[in-house]
Amino acid sequence: MQVNRIAAPLKLLIIAFKTGRVTKKYPFGPPLITEAFRGAISIDPAKCWGCGACVLVCPPNALDIIFEKEKIVIEYFKGRCIFCGMCADTCPANAITVTKEFELAATNLEDLKEDVVHRVSKCAVCGKPFAPAAELRDVMKIHPITEEYANICPDCRRKRTARAFGMRFGASI
Amino acid sequence: MKLEEKLKSVRRSPWVFHLNSGSCNACDIEILDALTPYFDAERFGVKLVGSPRHADVVLFTGPVTREVLPKVIRALRAVPRPRIVAAIGSCAVGGGIWWDTYSTIGGFPKLQEILKRYGVEIDRVVYIPGCPARPEAIVYGLLVALGYVKQKVSKVVKTVES
Amino acid sequence: MSVKEVVKEIEDIVTKFGGLVELATDTAIFIEVPRENLKEFAKWLYDSGAYLKTCAGADERDLNSKFAVYHIFGLDEKGLDVVVKISGREGEPLPSIADVVPAAEWCELEARDLLGLRIQGHETKPRHVIPQDWPEGLYPLRKDVAYDYRPPSTIEKFEEEFPREAGLPVGPYHPILHEPEYFELYVEGERVVDVFYRGFHVHRGIEKLAESPRFTYKTIPFLAERICGICGFVHSSCYVLAVERAAKIDVPERAQFIRSIVLEIERIHSHLLWLGIAAHILGYDAGFMHMWRIREPVMVLAELLTGSRKTYGINIVGGVRRDIDEDKKKKVLDVLKNVREEYKKFVEVLTSVPEIVKRATGTGILPKEDARALSVVGPTARGSALNRDVRKDYPYFAYKYASFKVPVYTEGDNLARLLVRVDEVFESINIVEQLLHALPKGPVVVESYEIPPFRKAVGAVEAPRGEDVHFIITGHGKPYRWKVRAPTYQNLPALKVMLRNTPLADAFLTIASIDPCFSCTDRAIVIRDVRSGSRKVLSLLEGRKYASK
Numbered sequence: 001m002q003v004n005r006i007a008a009p010l011k012l013l014i015i016a017f018k019t020g021r022v023t024k025k026y027p028f029g030p031p032l033i034t035e036a037f038r039g040a041i042s043i044d045p046a047k048c049w050g051c052g053a054c055v056l057v058c059p060p061n062a063l064d065i066i067f068e069k070e071k072i073v074i075e076y077f078k079g080r081c082i083f084c085g086m087c088a089d090t091c092p093a094n095a096i097t098v099t100k101e102f103e104l105a106a107t108n109l110e111d112l113k114e115d116v117v118h119r120v121s122k123c124a125v126c127g128k129p130f131a132p133a134a135e136l137r138d139v140m141k142i143h144p145i146t147e148e149y150a151n152i153c154p155d156c157r158r159k160r161t162a163r164a165f166g167m168r169f170g171a172s173i
Numbered sequence: 174m175k176l177e178e179k180l181k182s183v184r185r186s187p188w189v190f191h192l193n194s195g196s197c198n199a200c201d202i203e204i205l206d207a208l209t210p211y212f213d214a215e216r217f218g219v220k221l222v223g224s225p226r227h228a229d230v231v232l233f234t235g236p237v238t239r240e241v242l243p244k245v246i247r248a249l250r251a252v253p254r255p256r257i258v259a260a261i262g263s264c265a266v267g268g269g270i271w272w273d274t275y276s277t278i279g280g281f282p283k284l285q286e287i288l289k290r291y292g293v294e295i296d297r298v299v300y301i302p303g304c305p306a307r308p309e310a311i312v313y314g315l316l317v318a319l320g321y322v323k324q325k326v327s328k329v330v331k332t333v334e335s
Numbered sequence: 336m337s338v339k340e341v342v343k344e345i346e347d348i349v350t351k352f353g354g355l356v357e358l359a360t361d362t363a364i365f366i367e368v369p370r371e372n373l374k375e376f377a378k379w380l381y382d383s384g385a386y387l388k389t390c391a392g393a394d395e396r397d398l399n400s401k402f403a404v405y406h407i408f409g410l411d412e413k414g415l416d417v418v419v420k421i422s423g424r425e426g427e428p429l430p431s432i433a434d435v436v437p438a439a440e441w442c443e444l445e446a447r448d449l450l451g452l453r454i455q456g457h458e459t460k461p462r463h464v465i466p467q468d469w470p471e472g473l474y475p476l477r478k479d480v481a482y483d484y485r486p487p488s489t490i491e492k493f494e495e496e497f498p499r500e501a502g503l504p505v506g507p508y509h510p511i512l513h514e515p516e517y518f519e520l521y522v523e524g525e526r527v528v529d530v531f532y533r534g535f536h537v538h539r540g541i542e543k544l545a546e547s548p549r550f551t552y553k554t555i556p557f558l559a560e561r562i563c564g565i566c567g568f569v570h571s572s573c574y575v576l577a578v579e580r581a582a583k584i585d586v587p588e589r590a591q592f593i594r595s596i597v598l599e600i601e602r603i604h605s606h607l608l609w610l611g612i613a614a615h616i617l618g619y620d621a622g623f624m625h626m627w628r629i630r631e632p633v634m635v636l637a638e639l640l641t642g643s644r645k646t647y648g649i650n651i652v653g654g655v656r657r658d659i660d661e662d663k664k665k666k667v668l669d670v671l672k673n674v675r676e677e678y679k680k681f682v683e684v685l686t687s688v689p690e691i692v693k694r695a696t697g698t699g700i701l702p703k704e705d706a707r708a709l710s711v712v713g714p715t716a717r718g719s720a721l722n723r724d725v726r727k728d729y730p731y732f733a734y735k736y737a738s739f740k741v742p743v744y745t746e747g748d749n750l751a752r753l754l755v756r757v758d759e760v761f762e763s764i765n766i767v768e769q770l771l772h773a774l775p776k777g778p779v780v781v782e783s784y785e786i787p788p789f790r791k792a793v794g795a796v797e798a799p800r801g802e803d804v805h806f807i808i809t810g811h812g813k814p815y816r817w818k819v820r821a822p823t824y825q826n827l828p829a830l831k832v833m834l835r836n837t838p839l840a841d842a843f844l845t846i847a848s849i850d851p852c853f854s855c856t857d858r859a860i861v862i863r864d865v866r867s868g869s870r871k872v873l874s875l876l877e878g879r880k881y882a883s884k
Binding site for chain 2: 466467468469475481482483484485486488490493508513514515535536537538539540541543544557558561562563564565567608623624627628631634643644645646852854
């Protein structure tokens with residue numbers, strides 16, 4: 001290979017002059033983001049059913065579903081999120097949107113968490129809490145089912161169906 | 174030196190040391206990218222140093238693996254007090270996609286508990302999520318650590334009306 | 336000879352050795368031989384011109400109460416993979432082929448460590464990949480060990496990294512390295528005479544994690560992508576290629592084109608990154624800054640096409656998640672035209688500057704015979720006169736629709752490897768332009784498919800660093816065994832040859848010239864079982880233990 005002790009630095013200077021300054025003035029100017037960028041997600045509480053499909057598909061388990069006595073909480077931990085967008089693709093209610101937020105620095109881990117709190121419906125027969133109220137309301141919108149079925153827990157529904165079958169065939173229950 | 178004095182004295186020129194505790198390298202090349210002409214962290218006086226003894230801020234990546242644990246402890250012990258650490262990437266903040274395997278400790282928060290047992294105190298930690306964290310996000314996080322800008326995120330609780 | 340004739344010849348030889356052919360597709364042939372005849376059969380394959388790709392151990396006790404070892408060879412001229420299986424019950428000795436095929440040593444050690452197999456000739460060798468404080472007798476990749484069982488950490492068991500006499504420790508944290516790895520260079524004056532490598536600091540347990548309840552076929556591409564942050568898309572592409580071959584899924588042509596385009600964009604960014612780092616290591620910082628400035632528009636392009644600057648996340652089994660429309664296509668072509676012009680002007684300067692040329696010529700030489708015996712891959716092989724490229728030898732995705740050259744240099748020194756990468760960037764830009772102009776219409780993903788269990792397949796993809804091989808045995812809903820052999824794993828043993836008699840100042844450029852990506856190498860946890868008898872031998876071999884006591 002030819003070694004150019006004089007011509008090479010001169011050529012480099014010409015290249016540097018022609019290019020000029022390329023520095024982006026971030027944070028005093030806009031960042032270098034395209035329209036396709038995937039940042040943090042945002043869950044819309046008006047649409048979320050609390051079904052937990054996003055929790056099942058999230059590869060690093062950044063979404064978690066916590067069952068408490070009076071509520072069901074979907075917790076989103078931005079710290080472990082890998083920004084893949086699988087939750088947005090999987091959500092049956094289209095409640096998850098992928099925003100362009102990337103300025104997520106925090107000094108406290110709790111600041112990186114986002115909770116969506118659902119009230120839990122109780123069974124009309126046995127009184128046990130069994131499903132988020134929002135899920136029942138939206139399922140009733142999609143499939144017009146009467147109230148008498150939707151607010152009964154699966155165990156009581158099974159008992160009712162078994163009793164209905166039995167009565168058809170003459171058993172006395 | 175107290176933490177407030179230190180933050181005031183390094184505001185104009187923080188010297189950083191890059192510590193990789195077993196990451197996949199995506200966050201590491203984004204750290205190097207922050208020093209190149211398009212993002213140019215050097216306008217804030219940031220300089221990459223070769224020894225933890227010279228460092229003001231430690232840029233920490235990776236979900237601490239089992240093999241690298243004693244070496245990380247030794248490297249962090251060499252950083253002079255007060256220690257400021259920026260945990261970069263989903264692996265360092267929360268353990269990443271492999272937060273529960275047998276070969277990793279689980280990220281910087283779990284490492285901090287182990288460090289306390291060995292007498293290594295960390296005075297200020299900043300968590301920068303991302304996979305990998307963009308160079309702009311790293312610059313933003315560094316400014317939050319030094320106190321130039323306020324952080325934007327906070328805990329959000331949304332209740333569903335029904 | 337056509338592929339069918341080669342398959343017939345192999346079948347005849349196999350029956351002579353007492354084995355049988357389980358399956359023959361047009362890309363691979365699966366053979367099982369009895370343990371005693373493995374060495375001779377491997378020698379016949381090696382002498383016929385096959386290269387060893389890797390070997391994988393598997394715990395098949397649920398299926399047939401045996402452990403299996405799969406040796407994967409490749410016949411480059413015919414584009415055929417030859418997978419040779421041997422099996423044995425727990426405790427039975429299995430033969431090693433490392434004296435016939437030197438490239439097999441590392442992967443056999445890994446199989447021994449992972450599963451506790453007794454491979455003859457390797458029983459007394461030291462721990463290969465395991466953390467030093469891992470308890471003995473516990474083998475993570477066995478099916479009865481949980482993926483998240485963590486024995487309590489005992490830091491005191493780690494030794495101080497004290498070098499032997501005249502050893503120069505490099506790492507694990509060194510200004511010039513971006514990843515933790517530990518080299519000991521043994522020097523005499525200014526010349527390096529030997530090197531000891533302790534790696535696997537980045538071992539995260541990925542192969543075991545893929546078999547855990549947390550993952551399914553759908554989400555493993557995200558895991559595979561994070562094996563390495565620089566060549567992540569290669570790993571996820573290779574995984575979906577292996578699964579699609581095993582399940583015989585027909586992927587739409589448009590998806591194959593998009594995968595090839597994104598793969599080439601990744602190759603451009605990776606080579607520009609390496610050229611910048613090489614200039615930085617040699618002290619030419621202006622080269623580093625200019626090269627990364629030229630590279631930045633390529634990263635923005637990747638974000639435009641896929642949604643993220645790195646770890647793209649668009650690969651799934653059966654296709655891709657994002658499409659390329661006319662707007663994006665035009666933008667890609669414009670940006671690449673600019674990149675090619677700027678790169679051409681700058682590379683003339685880079686390859687004529689004395690810092691680069693004088694220091695890279697004649698150092699770190701890898702002779703052709705050693706390169707063949709160690710089966711090195713990628714620019715390391717192409718810089719030593721071996722014409723190996725997976726895109727030409729075993730065509731996959733849409734590469735058969737693009738015409739490109741494969742640059743080969745014969746000197747085998749650092750400058751040859753540098754020039755191979757310089758030429759490859761031009762070829763990659765050509766390939767992207769050709770594929771974009773020929774993009775066919777149609778869907779980008781196939782909606783429904785079936786993956787039957789216990790099918791085997793091999794996938795190989797050309798990463799920027801060389802050939803990446805994934806071996807899959809499908810299971811129910813997730814793989815039964817997934818083996819990843821990254822290109823750097825195959826190239827690292829060549830460092831011992833290259834570092835001999837190099838001046839110390841050039842040792843770092845030599846280590847960097849194979850483009851090491853240690854996170855690719857260490858991905859699986861290798862657990863070693865060092866039996867108590869051999870521990871004594873370990874202490875004698877490594878005098879460091881005396882120094883720390």
